[in-house]
Amino acid sequence: MRKKxxxxxxxxxxxxxxxxxxxxxxxxxxxxxxxxxxxSKVGMSYYEITIFAPSLLTVDSxxxxxxxxxxxxxxxxNASNVASRSISPLTTTSVSSEHVWAYDLTAAGSYYIVAFxxxxxxxxxxxxxxxxxxxxxxxxxxxVLIIVGIIIAVIGLILRKKQxxxxxxx
Numbered sequence: 001m002r003k004k005x006x007x008x009x010x011x012x013x014x015x016x017x018x019x020x021x022x023x024x025x026x027x028x029x030x031x032x033x034x035x036x037x038x039x040s041k042v043g044m045s046y047y048e049i050t051i052f053a054p055s056l057l058t059v060d061s062x063x064x065x066x067x068x069x070x071x072x073x074x075x076x077x078n079a080s081n082v083a084s085r086s087i088s089p090l091t092t093t094s095v096s097s098e099h100v101w102a103y104d105l106t107a108a109g110s111y112y113i114v115a116f117x118x119x120x121x122x123x124x125x126x127x128x129x130x131x132x133x134x135x136x137x138x139x140x141x142x143x144v145l146i147i148v149g150i151i152i153a154v155i156g157l158i159l160r161k162k163q164x165x166x167x168x169x170x
Contacts, residue, residue, distance in 0.1 A: 002159040006153055015142075017142070027136060044079075056128055057111075059125045063122075064099045068113055070112075082114060
């Protein structure tokens with residue numbers, strides 16, 4: 001019995017590793033990432049990103065504030081109206097001098113990452129089309145299966161054989 005429990009735990013563990021590795025590979029495969037220097041105009045730095053499908057976009061930079069503006073709102077953009085013409089991020093995170101903005105882009109098109117009063121700032125951006133975000137759930141299920149497989153395998157290792165009482169000798 002304990003060998004069967006150990007074998008079941010190892011099988012669940014291997015399935016979890018396969019799901020985690022496969023999900024990680026596919027998320028990396030469908031994620032577009034780039035590190036660039038923003039192009040500079042007088043008083044403004046910008047970089048164009050073309051999104052081909054509704055996507056989740058993250059922008060990472062040591063320069064703050066950065067704004068995401070659709071190409072339709074770029075003309076006439078200046079430091080005083082950029083806040084009202086930019087797309088609001090889902091979340092903004094800052095750790096030390098590193099700033100990360102996350103956006104939910106519901107439409108394909110050209111977008112510009114814009115900064116004012118900066119020299120050409122370095123940015124890292126990445127996006128994954130919304131149709132592939134389920135892959136992160138596959139990775140999460142794989143991690144859970146790894147943990148469950150380890151627990152079941154350990155249970156199979158520590159179980160003791162049943163003690164069969166010896167029959168009295170006559």
